[in-house]
Structure formats: C-alpha cells, structure tokens
Amino acid sequence: MSISAGMVKELRERTGSGMMECKKALVEANGDLELAIENMRKAGLAKADKKSGRIAAEGLIGAKIANDGKTAAIVDLNCETDFVAKGEDFIGFLNSIATALLTSDVETPEQLQDMKLESGKTVDEVR
Structure with missing residues (x-):
C-alpha cells in the first residue's frame, strides 16, 4: 500500500511524533491509522521502560x-x-499541575497521577 503525505x-x-x-x-x-497509533503507543511504553532507570536531574x-x-x-x-x-x-505542564493542586485533595503520588487537569486529561496522560 502507498502511504500518502x-x-x-x-x-x-x-x-505528535516525527x-x-x-x-x-x-x-x-x-496504512491502518489506528493500528499504527496502537503500535506507536506500545513502542513508546517499551522506550519509556528502557529510560526509567535514567536520572532526571533537570527540571x-x-x-x-x-x-x-x-x-x-x-x-x-x-x-x-x-x-x-x-x-x-x-x-x-508544571503550571497546570500547580493550578489543579489548589483545588484538589491529593495526598499521594498515585493520586497525583490520576488527578484531572484543566484539559480534562490526567497528569499521567499528559506526561
């Protein structure tokens, strides 16, 4: 199948990929768009798992x-x-988390991951 621009x-x-x-x-x-998205998501999870041991020293x-x-x-x-x-x-992202925290009752990191932001997505989804 030919892949069009x-x-x-x-x-x-x-x-949002390259x-x-x-x-x-x-x-x-x-050429199956939905399958391509699913495969990219799975590949992204595998990449994230490989990177999980790396140090995040900036921010x-x-x-x-x-x-x-x-x-x-x-x-x-x-x-x-x-x-x-x-x-x-x-x-x-930083500002949206801080804004959402002002009106939430989050007490744990797990709850923070599930906290809804103004966009309607959770912190984990946006991350």
Whole structure:
C-alpha cells in the first residue's frame, strides 16, 4: 500500500511524533491509522521502560497561591535535560499541575497521577 503525505500528516497531528517515525509506523501497519497509533503507543511504553532507570536531574519548581491567599501549591517537576525544562510544554505542564493542586485533595503520588487537569486529561496522560 502507498502511504500518502496526508496519512503521515494526520498521524503526526494525532500523536505528535516525527514525520519519519509516523511514516515507518504506517508502513508497518499497511496504512491502518489506528493500528499504527496502537503500535506507536506500545513502542513508546517499551522506550519509556528502557529510560526509567535514567536520572532526571533537570527540571523546574513552580508555585501557585490561591486567590484567597489561604492555599498554596508547590510542584517539583523533573526531566532529563535543561532544554526540555525551558520548553513551553514543560512549563505549561508544571503550571497546570500547580493550578489543579489548589483545588484538589491529593495526598499521594498515585493520586497525583490520576488527578484531572484543566484539559480534562490526567497528569499521567499528559506526561
């Protein structure tokens, strides 16, 4: 099957992955977009497992204070490189966690992973 540029574009938009990675996934899935997404997700989990032992020594600390001045949230979010820490996505993620914490009753890291952000997704889904 021939993989069109439009198919690659759609997969890129849905996954945020690179063009060549998307094309490779579509070729392996014989043009099936949903199968390509599933295979990319599985491959991503395998990559994440390999990286889990690596040190995340960079990151940011963010703080938010509620409008009433009675509640505050402090978030320490780590990553592997300073380039990631300086990126808009990382900073936005940090701020969205801090904002959500102001109105939550999270007490454990496990609860934090399942906490819904303003986007409707959980912290773990966005991560």
